[in-house]
Amino acid sequence: MTVEVSAWETTGMHRATVDLLACPNCRGQLALATAVVATTPPGVVGEGILACAGCGRTFPITDGIARFVEPDGLVGMNRGFARFYDAICRVYDPFVTAGFAFLGGEKAVREDAVSRLAPRGRVIEVSIGTGGNLPYLFARPEVAEVHGLDVSAGQLERCRRRCVQQGWPVDLTLGLAEALPYRDASFDAVLHLGGINFFSDRAAALREMARIARPGARIVVIDETEAVASGYRRFSRLLPGFTDLFAGPAGEAIVPPVDLLPPGMEDVGVESIWRDHGWCLSFRVPGPA
Ligand SMILES: C[S@@+](CC[C@H](N)C(=O)[O-])C[C@H]1O[C@@H](n2cnc3c(N)ncnc32)[C@H](O)[C@@H]1O
Numbered sequence: 001m002t003v004e005v006s007a008w009e010t011t012g013m014h015r016a017t018v019d020l021l022a023c024p025n026c027r028g029q030l031a032l033a034t035a036v037v038a039t040t041p042p043g044v045v046g047e048g049i050l051a052c053a054g055c056g057r058t059f060p061i062t063d064g065i066a067r068f069v070e071p072d073g074l075v076g077m078n079r080g081f082a083r084f085y086d087a088i089c090r091v092y093d094p095f096v097t098a099g100f101a102f103l104g105g106e107k108a109v110r111e112d113a114v115s116r117l118a119p120r121g122r123v124i125e126v127s128i129g130t131g132g133n134l135p136y137l138f139a140r141p142e143v144a145e146v147h148g149l150d151v152s153a154g155q156l157e158r159c160r161r162r163c164v165q166q167g168w169p170v171d172l173t174l175g176l177a178e179a180l181p182y183r184d185a186s187f188d189a190v191l192h193l194g195g196i197n198f199f200s201d202r203a204a205a206l207r208e209m210a211r212i213a214r215p216g217a218r219i220v221v222i223d224e225t226e227a228v229a230s231g232y233r234r235f236s237r238l239l240p241g242f243t244d245l246f247a248g249p250a251g252e253a254i255v256p257p258v259d260l261l262p263p264g265m266e267d268v269g270v271e272s273i274w275r276d277h278g279w280c281l282s283f284r285v286p287g288p289a
């Protein structure tokens with residue numbers, strides 16, 4: 001059942017994006033079972049239910065965001081990080097701006113990340129957070145569409161508000177980097193900045209980024225080095241409820257996860273960035289660039 005309304009207050013999810021989505025459980029095709037769709041902006045879904053043709057699961061779209069995880073359904077580090085980022089989402093932006101000030105300024109840091117990606121066509125940021133990279137993605141005329149996923153509903157809500165204020169038509173999903181709710185070969189460029197160092201399963205996240213990228217697409221993954229990560233470890237020990245959050249895999253030191261890339265990736269490069277406070281892993285899915 002589809003209800004048409006004359007206007008939707010958000011930039012919402014474009015109806016055409018449903019064709020890009022896949023069930024994170026079985027990769028089955030999703031269809032809009034029920035929806036409230038706006039005529040202004042045209043074809044934008046505000047509320048709805050996505051149903052999987054494979055396993056029969058349903059996933060809600062609320063406030064224009066398709067939701068593939070339930071906070072109570074998350075386990076381990078994913079649950080911890082969703083709770084952590086939900087708790088700090090209101091102070092996340094100023095915190096990051098202050099952190100990046102030591103690395104040449106937020107604008108320079110984010111512009112550098114986006115230029116390493118050289119984005120074009122349909123772009124996704126995995127772990128988009130509050131959308132700090134969006135101004136630099138939308139500044140690129142080669143970028144046609146922007147999508148974003150994050151595990152924190154709080155971060156996504158801030159991102160959605162930013163998009164509404166700026167009029168940016170970004171389609172957002174609440175989900176896990178380790179089980180992306182998108183069909184194979186859907187994106188022309190994939191960006192990830194911050195987060196993967198402490199993911200539950202870094203190899204799965206890299207595999208998923210490669211899976212959803214089209215042949216020839218470029219993928220850029222950036223995070224901090226051990227020098228910064230060890231600071232987070234010390235800091236989080238002081239936070240009640242989050243003391244082990246940044247412990248990392250069995251207490252190992254952070255290294256760029258080049259060994260965890262899926263086989264066959266091309267143009268693999270690892271660089272030290274942010275005056276050795278960050279690393280950048282870039283690669284391309286085989287196929288014509
Ligand atoms: C340091 S923030 C980076 C946000 C954004 N990329 C930026 O540049 O500001 C890390 C983000 O990763 C998200 N995150 C953590 N674990 C995740 C997971 N398993 N899947 C998807 N996102 C995750 C957090 O919710 C958070 O928004």
Ligand SMILES: [Zn+2]
Pocket residue numbers: 023024025026027028052053054055056057
């Ligand atoms: Zn399914």
